[in-house]
Amino acid sequence: MNAETISKGLKTVPREKAFYFFTSIGNYTGVSASSLKEFMERINDVNVKSLEFHLYRGDFEKWIDEVLEDKDLAVGVRKLQKFNLSGETLRNQLYATVSRHLKWLTSQI
Amino acid sequence: MRLKNNALALDATDYKILEALQEDGRQTYTAIGERLGIAHSTVYDRIKRMEQYGIIKKYTVVIDAEKAGAKSITAIMTVYTDPKESEKVAEELCKAPEVLEVYTSLSEELQIIAKVVAENQENLHMFIANSVAPLSGVLRIRTSMVTKKFKETQIFNV
Numbered sequence: 001m002n003a004e005t006i007s008k009g010l011k012t013v014p015r016e017k018a019f020y021f022f023t024s025i026g027n028y029t030g031v032s033a034s035s036l037k038e039f040m041e042r043i044n045d046v047n048v049k050s051l052e053f054h055l056y057r058g059d060f061e062k063w064i065d066e067v068l069e070d071k072d073l074a075v076g077v078r079k080l081q082k083f084n085l086s087g088e089t090l091r092n093q094l095y096a097t098v099s100r101h102l103k104w105l106t107s108q109i
Numbered sequence: 110m111r112l113k114n115n116a117l118a119l120d121a122t123d124y125k126i127l128e129a130l131q132e133d134g135r136q137t138y139t140a141i142g143e144r145l146g147i148a149h150s151t152v153y154d155r156i157k158r159m160e161q162y163g164i165i166k167k168y169t170v171v172i173d174a175e176k177a178g179a180k181s182i183t184a185i186m187t188v189y190t191d192p193k194e195s196e197k198v199a200e201e202l203c204k205a206p207e208v209l210e211v212y213t214s215l216s217e218e219l220q221i222i223a224k225v226v227a228e229n230q231e232n233l234h235m236f237i238a239n240s241v242a243p244l245s246g247v248l249r250i251r252t253s254m255v256t257k258k259f260k261e262t263q264i265f266n267v
Contacts, residue, residue: 020242025234026184026252028242 005069006108010036019063021050036068036105040098048091055081055090073101117162122147123155127165130156131264134168171263181226183255184233186241188221194246195219201244207236218248230254 012035019039021031031046033039043051054060058078065074076097085093119127122145129141138156142149159165174181190198195213199221202208210224227233237250 015245016239016243018243020238022234022238022242025230025254026186026237026250028237028247028250030189030247030249032242 003108006105010105010109011068012038013067017067019060019067021046021054023047023049023053036064036070036073036098036102040095040102043091043095043098048087051090051094052086055085055094060094070101073098076101117158117164119159119164122151123159126152126155127159130165169263181228182230182233183258184225184227185253185255186223186225186237187251188223188241189218189248189250190221191246191248192219194244195221198244198246202241205236205240207233207240225252 015034018032018034019042021029021033021042023029029047029050031042031050033042055077058081061074061078064070064077077094080090080093080097083093125145126141129136129144138149138152142152145152156165188198188202199211199213202211202221202223207225207227208223209226212222214220214222225233225236227236233252233254237252241247241250
């Protein structure tokens with residue numbers, strides 16, 4: 001990962017590019033994230049139904065890949081789908097994956 | 110028909126004309142006149158006046174989307190907003206072609222209620238996620254998909 005990719009992964013995106021957490025089709029929780037750090041924090045407090053909804057639709061990996069342009073983390077998040085996780089186990093695993101990656105990115109600056 | 114404070118005050122004949130037009134907006138002045146027992150010129154004058162004053166806003170057509178082959182889903186979307194931003198949010202929603210109707214309502218919180226159509230559930234979700242949730246002042250959104258329509262009319266009982 002080069003310096004440009006690292007800084008992209010740590011950027012804050014404008015409102016229209018933020019991640020908006022839904023619990024089902026059309027039902028927005030009011031929680032959003034504009035950066036990877038915010039995304040990690042929101043994983044901890046958003047309704048767990050929202051994590052289940054987005055993980056299995058591939059919304060997280062799509063946002064991380066297309067908006068944050070962080071392919072490595074997108075792949076890491078996609079891998080979680082294979083384990084059929086749900087509830088708090090999913091929350092913990094997703095948080096661990098994102099926080100580990102964020103810690104690594106920050107250490108590279 | 111009387112003019113009151115620059116606004117048009119309607120009488121019983123005007124209301125009967127409006128009723129007739131709501132049933133069939135394409136009928137002639139003569140047909141309406143015959144039905145109400147008044148001259149077609151009177152019908153013409155009153156309709157023109159009601160058009161000028163915006164009481165008759167437009168003449169349109171009601172389409173049965175299903176028979177017309179349009180594959181779409183309808184949803185009722187409730188948008189909870191910051192009261193300071195609600196007007197702006199409602200105006201933005203009005204600009205979207207997916208949104209057919211927009212209302213505001215005040216219960217415990219200020220809400221905007223909108224009727225939305227989309228080709229399928231995924232497009233509906235993408236529209237709400239990409240165009241509604243990011244609007245400044247949107248606090249949360251609840252959406253209910255319409256599964257069966259029992260009544261839909263444009264006729265207002267005057």
